[in-house]
Structures are given as structure tokens and as C-alpha cells.
Amino acid sequence: METALLLASVVLKLVGVAFIFGAALGLIRFRDPFQRMHAATKAGTVGAIFTVLGAMCSMQSLGPTLIGLFIIAFLLLTVPVAGHLLGRAAYMSGGSIDGLVGEDALDGVLVRQTLPLEERIAVGTPRPQAKSEKENPDGP
Secondary structure, eight states: OHHHHHHHHHHHHHHHHHHHHHHHHHHHHOSSHHHHHHIIIIIHHHHHHHHHHHHHHHHOSHHHHHHHHHHHHHHHHHHHHHHHHHHHHHHHTTOOOTTOOSOOTTBTTBOOOSSOHHHHHHHTOOOOOOHHHHHOTTOO
């Protein structure tokens, strides 16, 4: 039984490393920020979960198993939210959507910059002022 668990541990860790390698490769190879964000959040999370499962199998004890389950729950609860927020920020800041097929479903729903941040910095587009600065330009 112990040998089977150790073999399962090695297999789970190798699967996890393969997913993490795929996530890293996706970050390097994909064209736009949304595809890169998808690779990092989905494949990276699955890879981390398999790696933690492998560590749980190799430890063969209640303490590390409970900690591993808490880690997996934490990953499943936080990474999708972080990925969503990163995608929303990239969309609203005018990030490139080269991989988009069809029409933009968020057009008119979210305010989107016309140029990506890199191009706005390059052309020297002035930074928008906050409402309080517009109402009282002399300060408080």
C-alpha cells in the first residue's frame, strides 16, 4: 500500500509539473493578455493542485493532508477571482484583444480605453483628472 501511494505521489507531481510547465509556456507564447491570463490561472491552478495532491500522498499523515486540502480550497476560491479581476483590468485599460473571435460582448457595458497603456504612454496622452480636481482646480 505504501509503495502504491508513493508511486501515485510521483505520478501526481509529474502531472502537476506538466500543467505548470504548460502555464509558463502559455504565458510566453500567447498573443494577448487575456489568453496569457487564462493560461496562468487555469493551467497554473490545476498544476498546483496536482502537485499538492502528490505531496499529500507522499506525506501519508493526517496533518499534511488537512493542510493540503486547505491549500486546494484556498486555490479554488481565490485564483478564479484574481483572474477575473486581472482580465477586467486589462480590458478596461485597453489591452489588446487580438484573439477575439466575433464581436466584443462587453462593448458598451464596461468603459474601455481606446489605446493600450503602452501606446498612451508613448504618445503622451494626458492622464484624466479625478472629479475633485476638475471641480476645484486650485486645491482644497
